[in-house]
Amino acid sequence: MVDRFERFSYAISEISRHWHKLATEEMEKYGLKGPHSVYLLTMHRYPEGITAPKLGELCGKDKADVSRMMSILEKKGLVTKEGIHQNLYRGVFKLTGEGKDAAEHVRKxxxxxxxxxxxxxxxxxxxxxxxxxxxxxxxxxxxxxxxxPK
Structure with a gap:
């Protein structure tokens, strides 16, 4: 049983480490970090836009992470917010033209x-x-x- 656990843990760790390294290398082109790729790819699937709560749910992230990432992506000109601007959790985030290009590049x-x-x-x-x-x-x-379980 321990052998299975060790193999499983090691494999997951290796996959994660190498995947994050590749994502980071790709996102450097946009002045971003690897975790931004998840947001771009998720938003790419929703061309009509997506709310912050739905984005957090789909990306497996909390409100603070979504807020931080959307702020960065907005500053980079990759995302715009439509709707009520005072409240992050109302309105919809959409990729800009540049954001769509970046998301498509990352998707490929x-x-x-x-x-x-x-x-x-x-x-x-x-x-x-x-x-x-x-x-x-x-x-x-x-x-x-x-x-x-106990």
Whole structure:
């Protein structure tokens, strides 16, 4: 059992470390950091705009992180806010033209990275892998909320 835990922990840690390194390298072109890529990619899927609470939910981030990231992306000219400007949680964030270009660039680079990272997997193994990751994520999310059973 310990061997499985060690292999699992090491693999997740390695994937995360290398993924964040690649994301950081890509985002440097825009004067941003790796975590901004998640926001750009998520917003890219919502061309009509997205609210801060929905963005936080989809990115797995809290209000403070969403607020900080949107402020940075607005200052860089990649995002605009439409609606009530005094309140972050009313209104909608949209990518600007420059933001759409940046998001599309990042999306293409991410697709290439995922393709290369999984090049040795058959379609069947890839499908099983993603299903397993989703299951592990959901189970760990539940455990982190409820705690381990006694």
């Amino acid at each position: 680079r991410v697709s290439l990275a995922v393709e290369i990272a999984g090049k040795d997997l058959t379609d069947e193994k890839r499908e099983i892998f993603y299903e397993a990751l989703e299951s592990i994520t959901l189970n760990l999310r539940q455990l982190s909320k409820e705690g381990l």
